Amino acid sequence: MRRVSRIAAAGVATAALAVSATACGGTSSDAAGSKGDGKNKGVAIAYDVGGKGDQSFNDAATAGMDKVAKDLKIGKKAVEPTDGESDADKAQRLTELAKQGYNPVIGIGYAYAPAVKEVAAKFPKVTFGIVDDATIKADNVSDLVFNEEQSSYLAGVAAAKASKKKSVGFIGGVNNNLIRKFEAGFVQGVKDTDKSVKIKRQMLTEKAEDGGFSSPDKGKEAASGQIEGGADVVYHAAGLSGQGVIEAAAAEKVWAIGVDSDQYKQKALAKYKKYILTSATKDVAGAVYNLTKSVQDDNAKGGVVRADLASGGVALADSNPEFKKMKDLQAAVKKAEQDIKSGKIKVKTTL
Missing domain, CATH: 3.40.50.2300 (Response regulator)
Structure with a gap:
C-alpha cells in the first residue's frame, strides 16, 4: 500500500542509504557501466510512499532485500522518495542506481511505472522490477503483482x-x-x-x-x-x-x-x-528475493509474475x-x- 514520500518519519534505523532527488549525473545510457556490464553491486530498491518504517508494504520489501543480500552475500541499497516528486525524479533515482551497478533495480509501488518503463529501455542489461503494476512489457522488466x-x-x-x-x-x-x-x-x-x-x-x-x-x-x-x-x-x-x-x-x-x-x-x-x-x-519480500536470486542465477525473465492464494503469495x-x-x-x-x-x-x- 502506499505512495509519494513519508510525511511521518518512522524513526527506524536502517541500512538503506538515502539518495537525493537531485542526484548528480546525466541519464545517458552510454555512461560507464550504464548498460549493466560492470560488476553487479547487488540489489537496489526505491521505496514507495511511506518509505521504510511503514510497518507494511515498504518494510516487506526491505525484509526481502535484507534476506537475499545476506543469503547470497551481495550488496544492497534502498532509497527514499521525496515529497511532491515527479516521474522525472523517480527516473533519475532509478538511473543513478543502474549506473552505480545495481541489478536488479526494483521500484516499490505502481507509481514507479513511468520511470521504470523509461529507464529500463536505456539499460537493457539491467533487470528492473516493479511491484503492483503489470503494464510494462519489456524483456528486462518483471511486473510483480498480487491477487x-x-x-x-x-x-x-x-x-x-x-x-x-x-x-x-x-x-x-x-x-x-x-x-x-x-x-x-x-x-x-x-x-x-x-x-x-x-x-x-x-x-x-x-x-x-x-x-x-x-x-x-x-x-x-x-x-x-x-x-x-x-x-x-x-x-x-x-x-x-x-x-x-x-x-x-x-x-x-x-x-x-x-x-x-x-x-x-x-x-x-x-x-x-x-x-x-x-x-x-502479500509476499512482497518473496517477490524481491526471488527476482534478485534470478538475476544472480542468470535466469531473470521479463513479464508478469503473479502471486495468489494458491502460490502462497497472498x-x-x-x-x-x-x-x-x-x-x-x-x-x-x-x-x-x-x-x-x-x-x-x-x-x-x-x-
Whole structure:
C-alpha cells in the first residue's frame, strides 16, 4: 500500500542509504557501466510512499532485500522518495542506481511505472522490477503483482465472524484501482459470510500526493469515526496511514485487521498488537528475493509474475493467539480459502 514520500518519519534505523532527488549525473545510457556490464553491486530498491518504517508494504520489501543480500552475500541499497516528486525524479533515482551497478533495480509501488518503463529501455542489461503494476512489457522488466482481492476476501470472512455488533469498516489509503481491489474482496467476503453485517467504507484521499498512504493522523480520524458509528472490526489498506487505524482500534478496544505485512509481528506496533486480529498479507519480500536470486542465477525473465492464494503469495495471518482460539472463524476462513483455490469462489476486483 502506499505512495509519494513519508510525511511521518518512522524513526527506524536502517541500512538503506538515502539518495537525493537531485542526484548528480546525466541519464545517458552510454555512461560507464550504464548498460549493466560492470560488476553487479547487488540489489537496489526505491521505496514507495511511506518509505521504510511503514510497518507494511515498504518494510516487506526491505525484509526481502535484507534476506537475499545476506543469503547470497551481495550488496544492497534502498532509497527514499521525496515529497511532491515527479516521474522525472523517480527516473533519475532509478538511473543513478543502474549506473552505480545495481541489478536488479526494483521500484516499490505502481507509481514507479513511468520511470521504470523509461529507464529500463536505456539499460537493457539491467533487470528492473516493479511491484503492483503489470503494464510494462519489456524483456528486462518483471511486473510483480498480487491477487490482493483474495486475501482481502479472507479478511472479510474473518471480520464478519469476529464482529459482535454486526458492523465492520474498511479504510483505503487512496481511491485508485489497486485499493478498490482490496475493498471489493473485503466487501464480498463479509457479505458471503453474513449478509446482515453492515460495512462502513472510506478512502482517505483521492490522490497519493495528498497523504492517503503516509498520514497516520488521517487513518486514526477515519477509524475513530467508523468505530464511533458502531464498527467493531476495521480493515485498512492504507500503508503508513494504517498505523493510525490500528491505534484508534486499540484505543477503543476493537479489532483491527492489518495489511501487506503481518502487522501483529511489527515491533513498532507491539503496544497495539493485542487488537490486531489478523493481517491480509502479500509476499512482497518473496517477490524481491526471488527476482534478485534470478538475476544472480542468470535466469531473470521479463513479464508478469503473479502471486495468489494458491502460490502462497497472498494469505491471511494467524499470529495472534486470539485468532487461533476462534475455531468457528478459522473454519470459515479455511473453507473460503479452499473454495477460492478450487475456483468455486470467484473473488471480484471491483464492487
